[in-house]
Amino acid sequence: xxxxxxxxxxxxxxxxxxxxxxxxxxxxxxxxxxxxxxxxxxxxxxxxxxxxxxxxxxxxxxxxxxxxxxxxxxxxxxxxxxxxxxxxxxxxxxxxxxxxxxxxxxxxxxxxxxxxxxxxxxxxxxxxxxxxxxxxxxxxxxxxxxxxxxxxxxxxxxxxxxxxxxxxxxxxxxxxxxxxxxxxxxxxxxxxxxxxxxxxxxxxxxxxxxxxxxxxxxxxxxxxxxxxxxxxxxxxxxxxxxxxxxxxxxxxxxxxxxxxxxxxxxxxxxxxxxxxxxxxxxxxxxxxxxxxxxxxxxxxxxxxxxxxxxxxxxxxxxxxxxxxxxxxxxxxxxxxxxxxxxxxxxxxxxxxxxxxxxxxxxxxxxxxxxxxxxxxxxxxxxxxxxxxxxxxxxxxxxxxxxxxxxxxxxxxxxxxxxxxxxxxxxxxxxxxxxxxxxxxxxxxxxxxxxxx
Numbered sequence: 245x246x247x248x249x250x251x252x253x254x255x256x257x258x259x260x261x262x263x264x265x266x267x268x269x270x271x272x273x274x275x276x277x278x279x280x281x282x283x284x285x286x287x288x289x290x291x292x293x294x295x296x297x298x299x300x301x302x303x304x305x306x307x308x309x310x311x312x313x314x315x316x317x318x319x320x321x322x323x324x325x326x327x328x329x330x331x332x333x334x335x336x337x338x339x340x341x342x343x344x345x346x347x348x349x350x351x352x353x354x355x356x357x358x359x360x361x362x363x364x365x366x367x368x369x370x371x372x373x374x375x376x377x378x379x380x381x382x383x384x385x386x387x388x389x390x391x392x393x394x395x396x397x398x399x400x401x402x403x404x405x406x407x408x409x410x411x412x413x414x415x416x417x418x419x420x421x422x423x424x425x426x427x428x429x430x431x432x433x434x435x436x437x438x439x440x441x442x443x444x445x446x447x448x449x450x451x452x453x454x455x456x457x458x459x460x461x462x463x464x465x466x467x468x469x470x471x472x473x474x475x476x477x478x479x480x481x482x483x484x485x486x487x488x489x490x491x492x493x494x495x496x497x498x499x500x501x502x503x504x505x506x507x508x509x510x511x512x513x514x515x516x517x518x519x520x521x522x523x524x525x526x527x528x529x530x531x532x533x534x535x536x537x538x539x540x541x542x543x544x545x546x547x548x549x550x551x552x553x554x555x556x557x558x559x560x561x562x563x564x565x566x567x568x569x570x571x572x573x574x575x576x577x578x579x580x581x582x583x584x585x586x587x588x589x590x591x592x593x594x595x596x597x598x599x600x601x602x603x604x605x606x607x608x609x610x611x612x613x614x615x616x617x618x619x620x621x622x623x624x625x626x627x628x629x630x631x632x633x634x635x636x637x638x639x640x641x642x643x644x645x646x647x648x649x650x651x652x653x654x655x656x657x658x659x660x661x662x663x664x665x666x667x668x669x670x671x672x673x674x675x676x677x678x679x680x681x682x683x684x685x686x687x688x689x690x691x692x693x694x695x696x
Contacts, residue, residue, distance in 0.1 A: 248280060248324075251296050256283040256330075267325045270310040270317040271372075272658055273572075278305070278319035285330045287405065287413065287444040293326060294442065295411030303687045304409075306438040308349065308380030311372040313575055314656030316384065316437045320691040326442060328379055334358060335445065342450050343402060343419070348379025348443040352386075365453045367394035370652070371560050379443045385435035387652040389486040389559070392610030393519075396652065398434045400449045406433060406441035409683040419447065432678070437654050438689040440682040454519035457485065458529045459546035461555060462514040462536045463507060467491060467593070469539040470512035471586035474609045476535050477516075478582055482528050487610030488515040491589075493569070494562050494606040501565035504554045514541075514609065515559055562606050563615075570602070570619035574631050576638060576659075579613045580647035588614060591641045601631055613651040639665055655693045663695050 249257060258264075259280045269275035279302075284290045297304045303323035310317050319325050332349035339362060346355060352366075353374040359366055369388035370376055376386070382404070387396040403417030417423070417430030433440055464470040474487060490498070490513045499506050506513065516532060518525040533543040546552040566573050580588045589605065592614075596603040607615040616638055620631035639649045639662055649666055650659055663672065676694060679686075 247300075248296065248302075252282065252292055255285075255289050255292065257281070267307065267310075267327060268319060270312045270315060272313055272315040272318065272656065274315040274318045274657055276318050276320055277322070278325040279322040281325045281327055283327050283330050287407065290326070290407045290442050290444055291411050291413065293324070294407050294409060297324060297687055298410045298685060301685055301687060303690050304442075305689050306379070306383070306442045308377035308383070309351070309372075309375050311370075311376040312380065312384060312656065313577075313653045314650075314658045316654055316656035316689070316692055318657060320657075323690070328377070328442075331444065332377075337362065337364070337450075339364060341419075342452075343447055344450050345445060345447045346378055348377060348382070348446060350378045352376050352378060352381060359450060360453060363453045365451045366400065366448060367391075367451065368397045368400060371563060378446055378448070382434055382443060382446055383436065383438050384652065384654040387608065387611075387613065389488050389517075389608055391608060391613075391652075392487055393483050393485050394451075398431060401430055401434050401446065402449055403445075403447035404430050404433055404443055405445035406443050408441050409685065409688045413444075414441070417447065421449075435654065437656060437692055439679060439692055440688065442688075454485075456522045456525060457517055457519045457552070458525050459552045459555060460514075460516040460518075460529060460532060461544050461546065462516060462533075463510045463542040464512040464514070464536075464540065465510055466540060467511045467589055468586045469541065470514055471589050471609070473514060473536050473539050473541065474585055475583045476539070477532055478610070480531060480535060482518070482532060484528075484532070484610060485517040485519040486515065487608070488559055489513070489585075489605070489607055489609035489614070490515070490559070490562065491605045493602065493604040494566075497565040497569050497604065498558050498561050501568050502558065502561045504558050506558060515555055559606075566604060566617055566619065569604070570621060572620050572622040572628065572631075573604075574618040574620065574635065575653075576616045576618075576635060576649075577607065577613060577651045577653045578616060578638060578642040578647055578649055579611070579651040580642055580645045582610070582612045584645040584647070585609060585612060585614070587645055588641065588647075592616060592638070595634055595637055595641075599630055599634060601627070601634060603634075608651075611651075612647065636662065636665075657692060660693060660695045663693070
């Protein structure tokens with residue numbers, strides 16, 4: 245690495261063992277040791293790193309905050325970690341044209357707060373929003389609870405400045421609401437998991453802040469009724485801002501970890517929000533309550549902002565809370581059509597009962613995105629293997645119901661072997677051709693997405 249250090253004299257770089265350890269893993273629990281960690285501060289720094297890597301055929305892994313769940317930031321083949329955390333500025337907020345220009349290392353939650361102070365709104369809100377970066381969100385096409393009404397990251401990316409593996413800078417997309425000149429390369433980069441380019445600037449569409457929000461907590465004593473409620477709410481022509489689901493095991497885990505008074509005896513909870521004009525959403529809230537109560541639910545409304553914040557703290561605490569249930573969780577995020585949610589929940593319960601492995605479910609029920617958590621102990625090899633064996637069954641059930649095996653976590657390392665279950669060999673071949681066109685030396689985040 246001495247040559248690397250000499251070639252990049254003005255860029256912060258480390259080969260210290262403690263840095264290699266800290267940057268060698270992500271939220272998937274997988275890990276590998278990088279050869280070095282580099283912290284660029286601007287586009288020119290990224291260009292220098294990529295030129296060096298290209299000339300010397302050294303793999304590079306772009307990294308945001310390491311909150312990804314599928315191993316996308318794990319540095320295979322002794323790769324250089326290109327940590328973009330220092331490129332974290334908001335470069336421009338345009339309230340007339342409704343866009344924000346920012347760097348990839350900007351934390352999602354910080355962007356949300358800055359915009360809210362100006363009466364503006366960026367909808368994509370992953371559970372890790374207070375830690376994850378905008379660059380990582382774009383690389384994974386992150387969603388979040390508000391996706392049911394407002395869509396996912398892809399729907400807000402207008403323009404991307406990126407550095408290609410050979411060090412060339414390419415700006416893709418437009419600054420305007422419309423633009424159909426040539427292929428939409430900006431949308432191609434969204435969800436590419438750091439395999440095609442390194443993002444250096446991102447222009448995002450933003451919206452006016454909704455006038456008011458109503459939050460409903462809905463308790464069900466029947467698991468399938470909660471799934472039926474989701475479908476009935478949408479077919480009643482109401483599109484909530486959020487429609488979140490927690491099963492009984494998720495509720496117990498949160499209450500044991502960060503108690504706020506959720507009843508542990510119920511089978512499921514829906515956390516529903518509506519936003520917009522006060523008179524309109526008040527009527528919609530009444531209709532939602534009526535639908536849920538008809539299915540045997542108990543409905544209550546958050547009395548004030550403090551109560552609403554507590555409910556969302558509980559929802560966002562599920563993932564860390566599960567580590568107190570079992571030392572290992574195998575986390576998958578499948579999506580099925582909304583009207584198939586009851587079927588999927590039935591199948592998940594059957595798999596849990598047949599295997600003897602606890603499966604905890606929660607997620608964005610409004611868009612059919614269920615986070616399936618297989619609770620095992622990695623040290624118990626037999627139990628862990630049994631848990632791994634369930635993944636293929638879960639994916640098979642998902643696809644049979646017309647769904648997809650990943651809603652927002654991407655493919656990375658953990659799902660690569662299952663790609664062929666959903667994508668045909670012809671489709672994979674075209675994807676590999678695109679990868680080769682961008683990255684002929686295969687140095688950018690190698691080993692991710694494609695099954696080997």
